[in-house]
Amino acid sequence: PPTQSVMPMQSLPASAKVSVDSATLHKFASAYEDVRHVRFGYATKFKAANTTTQKTAIKAEAIKTMKQHITKYMPLAEYIKVSKAVSSNPHLRERLITILKADQKKSAPGVTHGG
Numbered sequence: 001p002p003t004q005s006v007m008p009m010q011s012l013p014a015s016a017k018v019s020v021d022s023a024t025l026h027k028f029a030s031a032y033e034d035v036r037h038v039r040f041g042y043a044t045k046f047k048a049a050n051t052t053t054q055k056t057a058i059k060a061e062a063i064k065t066m067k068q069h070i071t072k073y074m075p076l077a078e079y080i081k082v083s084k085a086v087s088s089n090p091h092l093r094e095r096l097i098t099i100l101k102a103d104q105k106k107s108a109p110g111v112t113h114g115g
Contacts, residue, residue: 033103
């Protein structure tokens with residue numbers, strides 16, 4: 001079988017080495033889902049905006065709302081740290097995907113989320 005990687009650990013970016021415990025990853029998953037829903041909701045408003053001023057205001061409101069949702073679960077700095085770790089660590093990303101899929105099944109079996 002092919003080896004996963006021939007790259008030594010010390011050559012990985014620091015964010016790939018960040019250890020994220022299960023509880024933190026679950027909190028991150030919840031925050032991530034909230035942010036995803038906020039983004040989706042504001043994307044529609046953003047597309048409907050007619051002026052640059054409206055678009056700027058909508059974007060600022062969306063960012064503020066996303067930060068509020070994130071800080072319900074964890075400090076913003078921790079969310080960013082975990083986000084970078086997930087982006088650079090395939091194993092961590094797989095763990096997150098597994099959590100997100102499990103949470104989707106738990107939250108609404110057979111129900112699709114719509115706006």
